[in-house]
Amino acid sequence: MHFELSEDQRAFKEAARAFADDAMKPHAAEWDATAYFPVDVIKQSGEMGFCAMYCPPENGGMGLSRLDAAIILEELATACPSTAAYISIHNMVAWMACTWGTDQLKAEWAADLTSGKKLASYCLTEPGNGSDAGNLKTRAEKVEGGWKLTGAKAFISGAGATDFMVVMARTGDDGPKGVSAFAVDAKAEGITYGRKEEKMGWNSQPTRGVAFDGVFVPDHHLLGREGEGFTIAMKGLNGGRINIAACSLGGAQAAFDAACAYVHTRRQFNRPLADFQALQFKIADMATRLTAARQMVWSAATKLDKGAPDMIAACAMAKQFATDMCFDVTNDALQLHGGYGYTRDYPIERLLRDLRVHQILEGTNEIMRLIISRSVLDATKP
Numbered sequence: 001m002h003f004e005l006s007e008d009q010r011a012f013k014e015a016a017r018a019f020a021d022d023a024m025k026p027h028a029a030e031w032d033a034t035a036y037f038p039v040d041v042i043k044q045s046g047e048m049g050f051c052a053m054y055c056p057p058e059n060g061g062m063g064l065s066r067l068d069a070a071i072i073l074e075e076l077a078t079a080c081p082s083t084a085a086y087i088s089i090h091n092m093v094a095w096m097a098c099t100w101g102t103d104q105l106k107a108e109w110a111a112d113l114t115s116g117k118k119l120a121s122y123c124l125t126e127p128g129n130g131s132d133a134g135n136l137k138t139r140a141e142k143v144e145g146g147w148k149l150t151g152a153k154a155f156i157s158g159a160g161a162t163d164f165m166v167v168m169a170r171t172g173d174d175g176p177k178g179v180s181a182f183a184v185d186a187k188a189e190g191i192t193y194g195r196k197e198e199k200m201g202w203n204s205q206p207t208r209g210v211a212f213d214g215v216f217v218p219d220h221h222l223l224g225r226e227g228e229g230f231t232i233a234m235k236g237l238n239g240g241r242i243n244i245a246a247c248s249l250g251g252a253q254a255a256f257d258a259a260c261a262y263v264h265t266r267r268q269f270n271r272p273l274a275d276f277q278a279l280q281f282k283i284a285d286m287a288t289r290l291t292a293a294r295q296m297v298w299s300a301a302t303k304l305d306k307g308a309p310d311m312i313a314a315c316a317m318a319k320q321f322a323t324d325m326c327f328d329v330t331n332d333a334l335q336l337h338g339g340y341g342y343t344r345d346y347p348i349e350r351l352l353r354d355l356r357v358h359q360i361l362e363g364t365n366e367i368m369r370l371i372i373s374r375s376v377l378d379a380t381k382p
Contacts, residue, residue, distance in 0.1 A: 003298050009071055012064075016075035019048055024079035031080065031204035032350050035196070037161050038083060038204060039119065045087060046116015050076070052094050054239075059098040059106060060114035066239055067301040070246040074294075077250025081354040084250060086205040088243035089157050092236050093120035093166050097183055100223035100232055105183055109164060118163035121186065123153040123210060124233055130154075131367050133168075134176035134230055138212065140169040147171075147222070149182065149190075149215040155361075159208035160193035162186050167212070168229050181229035183221040190215035201353030238304055238312060240362045241319035245297045245326075248358045249290070251351045252326035255333035256286050258348060262337055279336065286329045293322040313375035320368035323358040330355055 005013065023041050031038055045051060053069040055061025064072075069091065077084035094113040097120075098106060112118040129135050138151025149169055156165075165184045172178030184191075194209035224232055260283065263273035273279050300318035303311040334341035334348045341348045359365045 003295065005071070009068060012068055013071050013075055015048065016050070016072040017078065019045065019050075020076050020079035020084075024076065024083060028080035028083070028204070029344065029347065029350060031083065032201075032354075033203075033344070035203045035206070037158070037206050039161065042083065042087060042090070042119065043116045045076070046114075050087060051090055051116035052098075052114030053091055055091075055095050055098045055110075055114050059110040061094070061098065065301070065305045066242055067298055067305060069239075070242055070297055070301045073243055073246040074250040074253070077247040078254040080204060081247045081251035081351065081358075082202040082204040085202065085244060085247045085354075085358075086157055088240065088247060089122055090116075090120050092240050092243070093122050093164065095239075096166050096181070096223060096232060096236055097164075100181065100228075101183060102220045102222075104220040105223075109183065113164060119158060119161070120164040120166070121156050121158040121162045121210075122236070123156050123159075123165050123167040123184075125153060125155050127152055127154045127209070131364055133233065134179070135174070136168060136170060136179065138167070138169045140171050140180060140182060140217065142171070143216070146216055146218040147182065149184065149212040149217050151212050153210045153212075155197070155207055156210050157202075157205050157207055159186075159206065159210050160196070161206050165210075166223065168233055171226055171229075176230035177227055179229035179233070180226050181223040181232045182217050183223055184212075184215065184217055188215050188217075200356060201350070202357055237362055238315045241315045241368075242297060242301045242304060244358050244362045245293070245300075245319045245322035248323045248326035248355050249294055249297060251355045252290055252293075252329040252333075255330040255348050255351045256290060258346065259283070259286070259333035259336045262340075266338075273336070282332055282336065286332050289325040289329050293318075293325045297322050310375065313372055316363070316368040316371040316375075319362060320365045320372070323355070324365060327352070327355050327359060 049062040052061035053064045057063045073084055073088055126136050140147040140149050163186050165186050167182045167184050170178050171180040190213045192211045197207040266273045296318045300314040303314045330352045
């Protein structure tokens with residue numbers, strides 16, 4: 001598969017890197033240290049179109065491919081993987097609203113979501129059901145004019161600071177077919193937010209639990225059909241896995257670039273570190289892992305764009321491989337910096353902390369291996 005970027009893709013890449021360098025990079029360390037959610041900068045990214053990269057143009061989106069979005073997110077993540085990852089989550093929710101929302105819902109919300117004027121959260125994970133998403137317990141009971149939503153969600157990015165949520169809730173029997181998707185006003189009566197989680201990384205975006213106590217959701221806020229929620233969630237996660245892999249690429253590329261610069265300037269035994277063959281070999285391995293991971297992510301994004309038969313497994317492979325390899329690259333970059341890499345004077349330790357969670361979210365990498373193995377074994381079954 002050939003990946004020479006088009007003129008448009010090069011322009012997207014350059015614009016995203018310029019925005020990252022100018023609006024994000026100078027502040028990323030402070031956002032991390034103070035746990036500041038840079039809503040103002042995220043809304044500026046919306047003015048660039050980055051809050052609705054693959055939403056339809058008729059709803060205010062850019063109508064880009066998933067490959068285009070991956071290229072943009074990688075560049076944003078070179079400055080701050082945490083903020084770039086939140087932007088990817090907002091994109092997924094906006095796309096869900098534009099794809100499965102009723103005309104009335106889109107008239108009320110689409111323009112504000114795609115422009116970034118209002119920000120969104122995605123509510124799938126529950127306190128007792130992380131990887132087992134099809135077993136969720138939050139329920140939506142039918143009432144006159146809509147639904148009453150009751151239950152709890154956990155580890156919700158942006159929760160308490162966003163305006164809009166897509167919430168997966170049970171409307172039928174046990175199992176995935178009993179799940180429906182709802183658009184919910186984040187300020188609706190009956191919603192309460194838990195304490196802001198104190199996390200290892202991803203500190204530029206708040207993470208909270210969300211409780212729903214009989215929250216009224218109007219009929220026109222049902223996304224798609226009743227019972228279609230799990231399908232919508234899984235379609236969202238296929239793209240989400242590409243997005244988070246792209247954010248890992250950006251963080252690891254930034255760490256790699258920093259390491260290359262460092263070994264040229266740092267001297268030991270009267271020689272620059274770059275002269276030592278052991279470190280040259282480490283740089284070679286890091287470059288190879290980054291290139292291989294990027295090829296897998298771009299290939300999977302292309303398969304997702306084309307609706308290829310193996311796109312689900314390809315997205316899982318890309319997410320698992322890229323997030324594992326990029327964490328290793330960033331860890332090696334820290335090692336090349338020696339003791340300085342462990343300090344906050346350099347960005348490496350922040351990049352390492354931010355990238356660690358990518359191996360857990362959008363489906364843990366153990367779940368990715370289950371998806372991949374089932375695909376392979378089903379295809380080879382005698």
